[in-house]
Amino acid sequence: MTTGPLVAGVDSSTQSTKVVVCDAATGAVVRTGRAAHPDTTEVHPQVWWDAFLEASAGLLDGVQAIGIGGQQHGMVTLDDSGEVVRPALLWNDIRSAAAAGDLVAELGGGDVWAEAVGSVPVPSFTVTKLRWMAEHEPELADRVAHVLLPHDWLTWKLTGEAVTDRGDASGTGYFSPATSTYREDILAKAFGGRTPRLPRVLDPRETAGRTEDGILVSAGTGDNMAAALALELGEGDVAVSLGTSGTVFGVCESAPADPTGIVAGFADATGRFLPLACTLNAARVLTATATMLGTDLAGLDRLALAAEPGAGGLTLLPYLDGERTPNLPDAVGSLHGLRRTNMTPENLARAAVEGMLSGLAVALDALQDNGITARRVLLIGGAAQSEAVRAVAPTVFGLPIAVPEPAEHVALGAARQAAWALGGTGEPPAWAGNIRLQLPAGDAAVAHELRQRHLDIRELVHHVDTREDT
Ligand SMILES: Nc1ncnc2c1ncn2[C@@H]1O[C@H](COP(=O)(O)OP(=O)(O)O)[C@@H](O)[C@H]1O
Ligand SMILES: O=C(CO)[C@@H](O)[C@H](O)COP(=O)(O)O
Numbered sequence: 001m002t003t004g005p006l007v008a009g010v011d012s013s014t015q016s017t018k019v020v021v022c023d024a025a026t027g028a029v030v031r032t033g034r035a036a037h038p039d040t041t042e043v044h045p046q047v048w049w050d051a052f053l054e055a056s057a058g059l060l061d062g063v064q065a066i067g068i069g070g071q072q073h074g075m076v077t078l079d080d081s082g083e084v085v086r087p088a089l090l091w092n093d094i095r096s097a098a099a100a101g102d103l104v105a106e107l108g109g110g111d112v113w114a115e116a117v118g119s120v121p122v123p124s125f126t127v128t129k130l131r132w133m134a135e136h137e138p139e140l141a142d143r144v145a146h147v148l149l150p151h152d153w154l155t156w157k158l159t160g161e162a163v164t165d166r167g168d169a170s171g172t173g174y175f176s177p178a179t180s181t182y183r184e185d186i187l188a189k190a191f192g193g194r195t196p197r198l199p200r201v202l203d204p205r206e207t208a209g210r211t212e213d214g215i216l217v218s219a220g221t222g223d224n225m226a227a228a229l230a231l232e233l234g235e236g237d238v239a240v241s242l243g244t245s246g247t248v249f250g251v252c253e254s255a256p257a258d259p260t261g262i263v264a265g266f267a268d269a270t271g272r273f274l275p276l277a278c279t280l281n282a283a284r285v286l287t288a289t290a291t292m293l294g295t296d297l298a299g300l301d302r303l304a305l306a307a308e309p310g311a312g313g314l315t316l317l318p319y320l321d322g323e324r325t326p327n328l329p330d331a332v333g334s335l336h337g338l339r340r341t342n343m344t345p346e347n348l349a350r351a352a353v354e355g356m357l358s359g360l361a362v363a364l365d366a367l368q369d370n371g372i373t374a375r376r377v378l379l380i381g382g383a384a385q386s387e388a389v390r391a392v393a394p395t396v397f398g399l400p401i402a403v404p405e406p407a408e409h410v411a412l413g414a415a416r417q418a419a420w421a422l423g424g425t426g427e428p429p430a431w432a433g434n435i436r437l438q439l440p441a442g443d444a445a446v447a448h449e450l451r452q453r454h455l456d457i458r459e460l461v462h463h464v465d466t467r468e469d470t
Contacts, residue, residue, distance in 0.1 A: 002030060007422060008059065008066040008215075009415025010052060011408055012150055013223055014092065014244035015039070015382075017051035020411040021059050024419035027412065027431025031059045041093035045076050045084055045153050052154060060215065065422035066158070067218035067414035069226030070151030072171040075129040077196075078146040085143050086133070088150065091124040091171075092244065092280055094322045097329035099123075099131035103173075103190055104261075111259035116186065118170060118177045118257055118265030122327050124278070127173030127190045134192035147187075147196045151220045156199075159209030159217050164199040166267035167225030167274065175201070177267035178255035204270050205420045205428075218414075218421035224249055224276055225269040226413030227380060231404070232433055236375035238367065240360055240393075241409075242383035246282030248364045249274050250372035262325055262366040269417060270428070275370045277325050277363035281333075282356055283383035285318040289352035293345050297386065303349035304388035309395050309446055312342030315457045316355035325363050326458065336457045353388050357396040358454035361447070364397065376400045378435075380409045394439045398447025405434040 004025025011018045014037065021031040035054035037047060048070075060066070073091035078084060089095070100123045107113055110120040121128050126149065134141045148156060149172070152164045169175040174187040180201065188195050202208060202219035209217055221229070224239075224247050231239055233251045241247045249266075256265035256275040268274040290300040319331040335351065368374055377397050383389055384403060393401045412431075420428040441447075 002028065005064040005422065006030065006062050007415050007418040008056070008063045009411040009413065009418060010066065010068045010154070011223060011226070011410035011414065012048050012052065012068065012070040012154055013410060014071050014090065017048065017055045018408040018411045019055045019059055020408055020415055021063055022412070022415045024065070024422060024429065027416065029407070032408070033057065033059050041090045042087045043090065044087045045150070048150060048154060049157055063215055065216040065218060065418035066211070067418035067421070068151045068154045068220035069223050069410040069414035070149065070154060070168070070220070072149070072168060072222040072224065073124045073126050074150040075126050076148040076150060076153045077133070077144040078148065079143045080145040086137065086140050089129045092321060094123045094329040096123045096128035096132035099135065100125070100128040103128060103131055106189070107186070110261050114257035114259045114265065116183055117173055117175060118255055119173065120259065120261030121173040122261065122324050123329050124324055125171065125173040127186065130187070131190045134190070134194070138192070141192065141194060144194065144196045148199055151222065152199045155208050155217060155220045158211045161209045162197070162199040163202050163208045163219065165202050165204065165219040165221045165269060167221040167269045169201050170267040171222055171264070177265060177273060204417070205424070207421050216418070216422055218418040220414060221269040221417065223410040225266070225274055226417070227409040228274055228413065229269045229416055229428065230409040230413035231378055231380070236373050237378060238364060238372060238374040238376070239378045239380060242282045242379070242381040242389065244283060246279040246356065246360045247276055248360045248367055249276035250367060250374070252371040254371060256370045258366070258370050261327060262363065263370040269413070275367055275372055277366060279359050279363070280321045280324045281318045283381065285320060285352055285356045286383055286386060288320055289349060293349060300349050300352070301386055301388040303346045304353050305391055307346040307350035310450065311351040311354055312344070312347040313337040313339065314342055314347045314351040315453050316351040317454070317457055317461060318352065318355045318359070325359065331461070334457070334461050336460070349388070350392070353392045354396060354450060355454070357389070357393055358450055361396050361451050362454060374399055376402055378402045378404060380404060390437065390439065395442035395446055396450055398441055398444045400441050401439040402435045403437040403439070405436045
């Protein structure tokens with residue numbers, strides 16, 4: 001039974017679009033829908049619109065407000081008449097790796113970038129994609145009149161307004177979360193002197209406009225910001241999201257500026273900040289390993305759960321699609337520590353889970369140097385449904401783990417933002433969070449050992465990569 005108006009939230013993420021319809025007063029989910037996206041790093045935005053229509057078909061009757069959460073960073077380019085200039089380049093498209101390196105050097109290094117926009121750009125960031133386009137497709141670049149992000153584009157399709165929010169804007173590389181202003185000078189420098197129009201940055205509870213059917217549309221935000229809003233992250237909380245990307249993030253009051261670039265100093269969707277580290281390889285490490293072992297995800301879980309912590313000495317560095325943290329876009333995965341006695345499917349399955357989580361645990365250490373205190377980890381995203389991930393996480397992180405009820409947290413956060421805009425209250429509505437599982441921290445010594453082993457092998461592989469380059 002619902003007690004308030006209905007609101008909808010959308011997660012237009014890498015692999016799919018998900019829609020939830022909720023009671024605005026309580027957050028109780030009353031309807032859900034989803035539609036798949038193609039497995040590619042370059043996609044025409046119309047694909048997201050079609051997926052939204054499919055996922056929301058028949059769900060929006062009676063809905064009074066809607067919010068869009070979207071995968072961060074994607075470069076959507078429009079010409080003067082609002083037509084898409086080229087397919088969007090997604091956050092996990094690494095073709096702009098050289099452009100990222102050039103931009104970091106041109107502006108004066110990591111500390112200058114961190115000071116200017118809170119982050120040091122890696123190939124995920126929109127600004128590097130624009131530089132790539134300026135260098136490789138100058139004729140197309142000349143036609144670009146507007147640059148939007150995936151969630152901005154969907155909001156624009158719904159309302160006709162080119163708007164965004166601090167959270168998503170903070171992933172462009174030309175927006176300062178600390179001052180909440182665009183750095184159009186940085187954009188122009190990156191884009192060969194071109195100065196496309198940028199979406200207006202709305203306040204967290206501001207309204208973007210209305211749909212043709214009169215549904216109020218909230219500002220929307222990036223997917224990680226929306227998840228933070230759904231989880232109501234507080235002091236001591238860190239979220240680990242295991243989707244296509246692996247992300248680790250928390251919320252804080254002052255603007256982070258990590259000159260090493262490991263931690264991105266994003267803004268959140270409430271007016272605060274969202275220091276975040278992101279890996280390119282999370283849930284798909286498990287699907288790829290399951291395929292290699294000739295099994296499915298449930299089979300991988302069974303195998304991993306049958307192995308001992310440490311996987312008999314096997315360490316998997318799962319850089320299957322290159323890597324972002326650490327910034328090694330051309331890296332490949334490696335498996336280390338093989339012996340005749342430990343080469344079992346069980347150990348390989350466990351090494352995949354430990355490898356995926358260890359990269360995030362190391363990133364969490366960096367987050368703790370950048371304004372976040374970690375007292376518990378909230379595990380979300382598709383791969384948080386894995387029994388093996390839940391069993392291994394307390395050991396790798398060495399912290400208590402909370403697993404919320406299975407839910408689409410990005411879509412829920414976007415719905416909560418919509419309810420906030422609809423209610424016009426000072427704070428977002430208080431929706432009850434449902435933690436399903438509380439797992440005690442694993443042994444700190446084992447957690448330390450696993451992270452150290454991960455770092456040691458990373459060092460070794462980096463050495464080999466460097467030698468091959470010379
Ligand atoms: N039980 C499970 N075990 C492991 N992985 C899972 C499980 N359920 C879903 N996944 C994985 O979660 C991923 C989708 O998660 P999601 O958070 O929706 O990703 P994204 O936001 O990047 O689109 C898929 O790669 C899927 O294989
Ligand atoms: O690039 C980042 C964060 O900076 C990614 O987290 C994207 O926002 C994509 O998220 P998923 O679709 O993997 O959830």
